[in-house]
Amino acid sequence: MRWMKYSVPRYWRSRRNLYKLEAVKCRSCGRVNYPPSATCRYCGSRNIEYFEIKGLAKLITWTAIYSEPEGFEVFKPIIVGVVEFPQCGVRVLARITDVDLSELREGLVLEPVLRKMSEDGAAGIIRYSLAFRPKMNSN
Amino acid sequence: MNSPELSVGVTGWGSYIPMYRLLVSEVVRVWGFPPETPRNLGMEEKAVAGPDEDSVTMGYEAALNALRRAEVSPRDIGAVWVGSESKPYAVKPSASIIAEALGITPATMATDLEFACRAASEALRISIGAVASGLVKYALVIGTDTAQAEPGDILEFTASSGASAFVVGPADSAAAVFEASYTYVTDTPDFWRRDGALFPLHTEAFTGEPAYFSHIVGAVKGLLEKTRLRPSDFDYAVFHQPNATFPLRVAAKLGIEKEKVLPGLIVSKIGNTYNASALTGLSRILDIARPGQRVLLAPFGSGAGSDAYSIIVTDEALERRGKAPTVDDYIARRRVIDYASYAKYRSLIARLPR
Ligand SMILES: [Zn+2]
Numbered sequence: 162m163r164w165m166k167y168s169v170p171r172y173w174r175s176r177r178n179l180y181k182l183e184a185v186k187c188r189s190c191g192r193v194n195y196p197p198s199a200t201c202r203y204c205g206s207r208n209i210e211y212f213e214i215k216g217l218a219k220l221i222t223w224t225a226i227y228s229e230p231e232g233f234e235v236f237k238p239i240i241v242g243v244v245e246f247p248q249c250g251v252r253v254l255a256r257i258t259d260v261d262l263s264e265l266r267e268g269l270v271l272e273p274v275l276r277k278m279s280e281d282g283a284a285g286i287i288r289y290s291l292a293f294r295p296k297m298n299s300n
Numbered sequence: 301m302n303s304p305e306l307s308v309g310v311t312g313w314g315s316y317i318p319m320y321r322l323l324v325s326e327v328v329r330v331w332g333f334p335p336e337t338p339r340n341l342g343m344e345e346k347a348v349a350g351p352d353e354d355s356v357t358m359g360y361e362a363a364l365n366a367l368r369r370a371e372v373s374p375r376d377i378g379a380v381w382v383g384s385e386s387k388p389y390a391v392k393p394s395a396s397i398i399a400e401a402l403g404i405t406p407a408t409m410a411t412d413l414e415f416a417c418r419a420a421s422e423a424l425r426i427s428i429g430a431v432a433s434g435l436v437k438y439a440l441v442i443g444t445d446t447a448q449a450e451p452g453d454i455l456e457f458t459a460s461s462g463a464s465a466f467v468v469g470p471a472d473s474a475a476a477v478f479e480a481s482y483t484y485v486t487d488t489p490d491f492w493r494r495d496g497a498l499f500p501l502h503t504e505a506f507t508g509e510p511a512y513f514s515h516i517v518g519a520v521k522g523l524l525e526k527t528r529l530r531p532s533d534f535d536y537a538v539f540h541q542p543n544a545t546f547p548l549r550v551a552a553k554l555g556i557e558k559e560k561v562l563p564g565l566i567v568s569k570i571g572n573t574y575n576a577s578a579l580t581g582l583s584r585i586l587d588i589a590r591p592g593q594r595v596l597l598a599p600f601g602s603g604a605g606s607d608a609y610s611i612i613v614t615d616e617a618l619e620r621r622g623k624a625p626t627v628d629d630y631i632a633r634r635r636v637i638d639y640a641s642y643a644k645y646r647s648l649i650a651r652l653p654r
Binding site: 180276278287 | 319350351352353354356357360361388389397400401403624625626629630632633644647651653
């Protein structure tokens with residue numbers, strides 16, 4: 162175990178939420194709960210349904226992290242932003258990638274991509290997670 | 301002729317090319333090559349994966365694009381086969397990570413294959429058998445690589461990063477149908493990487509005649525003999541692209557005009573993406589070809605082997621084309637970086653173990 166600094170069970174349990182964005186819609190009051198919760202945090206109802214958040218998001222605000230946690234060294238500076246999915250109103254805190262800090266502006270249209278989030282040294286696990294990049298041009 | 305290929309086709313195709321580009325002039329500048337070296341290889345620039353990318357993340361995006369075009373439920377995919385020689389884990393499949401992220405797990409086969417640059421092509425042949433037999437309804441084949449080159453090696457002009465993926469399924473709803481396929485394999489040590497070695501070695505002159513040329517010619521001639529097709533029956537020809545000159549030379553040997561090779565020849569702009577090399581060429585042809593046109597596909601892998609395929613584009617291709625970014629969209633998404641950034645992104649700078 163001496164090489165393992167990350168909790169493998171924790172990564173394994175959360176992989177569904179790292180690879181996909183899921184939220185919960187309350188069938189009683191109609192509101193969207195993110196992060197997903199088994200009980201609606203607005204009305205307390207347990208009559209809920211899971212759905213996958215898809216499509217484009219826009220950048221609300223962002224910051225750059227220069228003193229990085231262990232395992233994130235090569236990603237420095239790490240750009241983290243709050244992004245909003247206009248259709249369901251969900252706001253997510255996520256890493257922004259394939260972009261220079263100077264290119265960021267409020268309202269920038271982003272799309273989710275799967276990227277390496279961090280590595281547990283050279284021998285431990287690699288954690289993958291959704292990040293956001295500026296929407297690419299497509300004909 | 302009752303060949304299994306006829307009941308199988310490409311339901312969806314997709315590619316991914318990372319946005320960073322290293323100009324070959326940077327490799328000349330840093331390592332002191334004669335300026336004509338990249339010119340002789342026909343190279344201008346190559347695609348470089350960012351620091352948060354690897355063959356899993358690139359393979360995932362290519363597969364997502366293929367699924368968008370195929371419009372099949374991830375639940376109907378019965379096999380995920382990943383061809384790569386740059387797996388993030390030496391032991392632990394990339395295929396299971398990609399399958400999980402795409403929502404294909406758990407009722408699926410999933411395995412990584414290795415045969416230098418042609419493992420994904422063999423996966424394509426295996427998937428034809430699996431779909432034709434009814435073992436699976438659809439198979440997902442992914443070729444993805446962050447190709448390694450020792451700093452200062454001539455390979456550094458070409459070794460690049462990219463991925464392509466194909467949903468293989470029944471011919472009746474396919475964007476392109478297989479007509480026939482043929483494989484030609486021998487034990488030829490032209491290029492290898494030993495277990496634990498950081499970079500591959502290659503036998504300079506040996507990589508051409510006895511390896512690339514004789515295997516591709518062997519596979520294509522086998523295909524032509526089997527099908528009684530002639531080189532003139534093909535509208536496009538896509539070969540493995542280790543540089544921009546080999547594909548044109550092998551085409552000349554086979555009596556295929558340059559004009560049929562150029563539309564799928566993208567190595568000078570993105571580099572050699574190894575398992576994605578010929579397959580991204582095919583992906584670009586599917587982006588542009590007209591229904592009824594016949595494509596010759598011949599990937600090559602060191603070690604050595606080649607597969608030849610005859611593929612006919614259907615009108616479904618027109619319908620599916622716009623549902624995901626094209627190869628040209630990815631080629632146009634481009635940011636030039638210097639050698640230092642390239643070295644950092646590809647972990648070529650020595651650091652203490654963490
Ligand atoms: Zn509620």
